[in-house]
Amino acid sequence: xxxxxxxxxxxxxxxxxxxxxxDADANHGWGEATLEGHTEAVEGTLNEFxxxxxGFEADDIEHIWQYIWRLGFYRGGPVFMSALAGIDIALWDxxxxxxxxxxHQLLGGKVRNKVAVYAWIGGNRPGDVEGAARARQAxxxxxxxxxxxxxMGWLDSPRVLESAVERLKAVRxxxxxxxxxxxxxxxxxxxxxxxxxxxxxRPLFIEEPLxxxxxxxxxxxxxxxxxxxxxxxxxxxxxxxxxxxxxxxVDILQPDVAHxxxxxxxxxxxxxAEAYDVALAPHCPLxxxxxxxxxxxxxxxxxxxxxxxxxxxxxxxxxxxxxxxxHSYVADARVFDVKDGxxxxxxxxxxxxxxxxxxxxxxxAQAREVKPWGSGEFWGEDGxxxxx
Numbered sequence: 321x322x323x324x325x326x327x328x329x330x331x332x333x334x335x336x337x338x339x340x341x342x343d344a345d346a347n348h349g350w351g352e353a354t355l356e357g358h359t360e361a362v363e364g365t366l367n368e369f370x371x372x373x374x375g376f377e378a379d380d381i382e383h384i385w386q387y388i389w390r391l392g393f394y395r396g397g398p399v400f401m402s403a404l405a406g407i408d409i410a411l412w413d414x415x416x417x418x419x420x421x422x423x424h425q426l427l428g429g430k431v432r433n434k435v436a437v438y439a440w441i442g443g444n445r446p447g448d449v450e451g452a453a454r455a456r457q458a459x460x461x462x463x464x465x466x467x468x469x470x471x472m473g474w475l476d477s478p479r480v481l482e483s484a485v486e487r488l489k490a491v492r493x494x495x496x497x498x499x500x501x502x503x504x505x506x507x508x509x510x511x512x513x514x515x516x517x518x519x520x521x522r523p524l525f526i527e528e529p530l531x532x533x534x535x536x537x538x539x540x541x542x543x544x545x546x547x548x549x550x551x552x553x554x555x556x557x558x559x560x561x562x563x564x565x566x567x568x569x570v571d572i573l574q575p576d577v578a579h580x581x582x583x584x585x586x587x588x589x590x591x592x593a594e595a596y597d598v599a600l601a602p603h604c605p606l607x608x609x610x611x612x613x614x615x616x617x618x619x620x621x622x623x624x625x626x627x628x629x630x631x632x633x634x635x636x637x638x639x640x641x642x643x644x645x646x647h648s649y650v651a652d653a654r655v656f657d658v659k660d661g662x663x664x665x666x667x668x669x670x671x672x673x674x675x676x677x678x679x680x681x682x683x684x685a686q687a688r689e690v691k692p693w694g695s696g697e698f699w700g701e702d703g704x705x706x707x708x
Contacts, residue, residue: 321379322347327370329406330684331359333644334636335693336607338680339366339406341414343378349414350675352578352609353406355398356635357695365403373407379418381411385584401556401581408582409613409671416670423613423670424620427587434662435618436626438499438524440605442466442487443634450490453498462661463497463524463626468506468514471698471706475509481517488521499550501527505698505707508537515545524626525550525572525601531707532560539569548572553603556580558588565596572625576603578610583617590621599625605633608646611656612671619665627663631656649683651676 322343330338337359339351355362369388376384388404389395416423424430441452441464449466456464468484484500491498500523502511511529518526525548530537532554542549552574555561564570573593577586590600600623602614611629618624629646630636636645647653651674655666666672698706 332683341410349410351406351410355402361399405582413670423616438463440633453491460658465499468500497524499524504531542569572599574603594623604628
């Protein structure tokens, strides 16, 4: 065992925040604390965490998690939990590297040899999904996800729902599975109509059909539709998740490993979900470190069903010159190769990837010279704010 000597973080294009922890014996591990659009808030929290954690034994991951969670008095929420996630993932990577074992072996071993994956198509204002789906098929994917709609009014014309149905039909006609992400853009009057219209075309799931702050409305919607209901990227702990399991209002939980306190917490959320016969499909439109952490969970969690990948996602390709993607900061991105809808088990130590530290440090220096990535904005014709 060796104490933590240094905690560093690196803001890099397109919108990611990486964390590196080094112990007194010069062992290191990488984590990801990305919180899209709020990186400066997370960086400030990491500064505070680092000032408290230097000298702690790096192997004592659960103790460190509980220390951060319980002795800060105020806890939870996206900023706090994303910073904690970066620390936690890096500690698991460090521990695995020291043990020369992949993280899934430290968590009980494999329950499968490969992980089913899906990719995004269509962008924020979805279009040409048939061509994009064909391109994903050529890359080895068998399932995709797309935004269900563009921005929408609280009560909008029913006509605006027709394009969502047609896009789903176009992708399904290619023999692919397709999930529809409502992205919290719809409110109850429109969500009820769209869920009903999509039912005959059997989406893989409907994601965030309503915002998570409306659990009673989500329960009502779940009781009205046969479409599997998925949500969880805006739930940040097992305590946030608890009500949705007890109310039987969700079929698939989608916690984000970089938002929900890291590997330690997502593993506990998965076990809770298993007890309620709820599947796990982690949210991850993020960087390669978060993806590797999710794949490690996917290998050892029995109720894990499919994993989101950010390969070629619009957030990556629309940033800067479009050259940054999940392959950009790893020494060998072949570990993320998709074959017949799956990614093979990562077998290397820790996260199973090798981060190109020189490239990360170079990118972080460049990122300091530009404005951090900000979340998108949608505005109605009347000038009012719409959900993005």
